[in-house]
Structure formats: structure tokens, C-alpha cells
Amino acid sequence: MPTPHISAETGDFSPLVLMPGDPRRARRIAQTFFTDPRLVTEVRGIEGWTGTVNGTEVSVMASGMGMPSMSIYATELVRFYGAQRIVRVGTAGGIADEVQLGELVIANAAHTDSSMADFRIPGVRFSHAPAYDLLSAAVDTARAKGISHRVGSIFSSDTFYSDRPEQTRGLADHHTLAVEMEAAALYGIAAREGIEALAVCNITDHLFREESMTAQERETRFEPMVEVALGALMR
Numbered sequence: 001m002p003t004p005h006i007s008a009e010t011g012d013f014s015p016l017v018l019m020p021g022d023p024r025r026a027r028r029i030a031q032t033f034f035t036d037p038r039l040v041t042e043v044r045g046i047e048g049w050t051g052t053v054n055g056t057e058v059s060v061m062a063s064g065m066g067m068p069s070m071s072i073y074a075t076e077l078v079r080f081y082g083a084q085r086i087v088r089v090g091t092a093g094g095i096a097d098e099v100q101l102g103e104l105v106i107a108n109a110a111h112t113d114s115s116m117a118d119f120r121i122p123g124v125r126f127s128h129a130p131a132y133d134l135l136s137a138a139v140d141t142a143r144a145k146g147i148s149h150r151v152g153s154i155f156s157s158d159t160f161y162s163d164r165p166e167q168t169r170g171l172a173d174h175h176t177l178a179v180e181m182e183a184a185a186l187y188g189i190a191a192r193e194g195i196e197a198l199a200v201c202n203i204t205d206h207l208f209r210e211e212s213m214t215a216q217e218r219e220t221r222f223e224p225m226v227e228v229a230l231g232a233l234m235r
């Protein structure tokens with residue numbers, strides 16, 4: 001049944017869903033990795049695709065940018081389309097010194113400055129964590145394929161252009177690996193809805209160094225990340 005934001009019919013989505021932020025990355029992932037990909041929704045330009053990978057049905061749909069957008073799409077995928085496992089395949093900026101461009105960060109926790117986290121359980125500072133089985137399968141896949149990766153905490157920010165250098169410094173002091181803008185919301189929704197979630201991010205820039213991929217590279221350099229995410233999703 002279509003929702004306000006997804007026009008697919010019941011059964012159009014697999015229970016296994018990849019979620020990049022960028023709709024064009026969603027399309028490229030479907031065209032690169034799926035056999036017989038079909039477009040199942042494109043409301044507001046947020047594309048959802050379903051196809052098969054090694055005979056298993058898998059879907060990919062963009063989350064858009066930021067936690068309110070991720071929350072809308074992840075909630076509708078779970079409640080109306082039966083999503084059981086969601087793996088975010090995003091881009092992120094490095095914070096910890098050792099993190100290099102092109103490496104993957106597999107997020108075993110997501111700090112956040114989002115006030116959305118304050119509403120989850122009144123009076124509780126909620127811990128945003130992934131499903132262990134997905135995390136473990138992602139690490140196994142990265143190791144087996146020799147894909148450069150790190151496992152650690154990330155920061156899900158409400159702002160891309162932050163004017164709080166002391167916050168970034170504090171995150172670095174607590175050995176946070178990278179910053180992005182959706183994982184904490186996804187982990188919170190997964191906990192609430194009783195599904196499994198994980199975020200795997202490609203490092204595309206570094207907050208303390210003058211290093212950055214182009215917009216084109218951010219859209220197109222996703223293959224190792226998606227291989228790791230599929231290894232987790234289809235474990």
C-alpha cells in the first residue's frame with residue numbers, strides 16, 4: 001500500500017534493504033549489483049529499486065540527508081513494506097587521525113547531537129548501536145575480501161556545516177572515527193521496530209585535513225562499501 005513518501009505496492013521491497021543518502025547512488029548501486037533491477041518508487045526523486053543478488057531479492061532506497069528524512073523512510077519501509085534488515089551505505093568525513101580517504105568505517109555506535117534522540121525514551125540518553133550479527137558479518141566480509149576498514153564509533157550530526165570546532169575536537173578526543181548524518185536515527189528506529197540495522201560508510205573527506213573527494217567520486221566510489229554491506233545483509 002503506498003505511503004505519503006513511497007509509491008511502491010506491498011511486496012515490491014525485499015526485507016533486505018540498502019540505504020544510501022543519495023538517490024543517484026541508489027540507482028547506481030541497483031544498476032551495478034542487481035540482476036533485473038526494477039524501479040519501485042520515486043516519490044520526491046527518492047528512488048527505490050528491487051532486484052536480485054546471487055538469487056536473493058534485495059532492495060536499495062535512498063534515505064535523503066539527515067535524521068528526519070532517514071526516520072521517515074526507514075519507518076515506512078519497516079511498517080508498510082516489511083523491511084527486516086537495513087544497512088546504510090553512506091559517505092562520512094574522517095575525524096580520528098588514522099582514518100584515511102577511501103577506507104570504510106563500520107559503525108559499532110553512533111553518538112548524536114540530534115534532539116530527536118531526546119524524545120526516544122524520556123529521561124534516557126539512548127545508546128545508538130547496530131545489530132551485532134550484521135556488524136560481525138560486515139567485518140568478516142571486509143576481512144575476507146581484503147577491504148580496508150575500521151570498526152568504531154561515529155557521530156551522526158544534525159549539521160553539515162558546523163561552527164562548533166570544540167565539539168569536533170571533543171569527538172576526536174573520544175576517538176570517534178567519522179561524522180555523517182543518519183546512522184543514529186536508523187539505529188534508534190531499528191531498536192524501536194525490532195529490526196536489524198548497520199551503517200557502513202566510505203570516508204570521503206577529513207575534518208582536520210585538506211582532503212576531499214569530489215561530488216562525482218562521492219556518488220560513484222561505492223563498490224567496496226556495497227560488497228561489505230551485502231555481505232552483512234545476506235549473511
Ligand SMILES: O=P(O)(O)O[C@H]1O[C@H](CO)[C@@H](O)[C@H]1O
Binds near residue numbers: 022092181182
Ligand atoms: O552520502 P550520504 O549517504 O548522503 O551521507 C552523507 O552525505 C550527506 C552530506 O553531504 C549526509 O547525508 C551524510 O550523512
Ligand SMILES: O=c1cc[nH]c(=O)[nH]1
Binds near residue numbers: 092093179180205
Ligand atoms: O556528513 C558528512 C558526510 C561526509 N563528510 C562530512 O564531512 N560530513
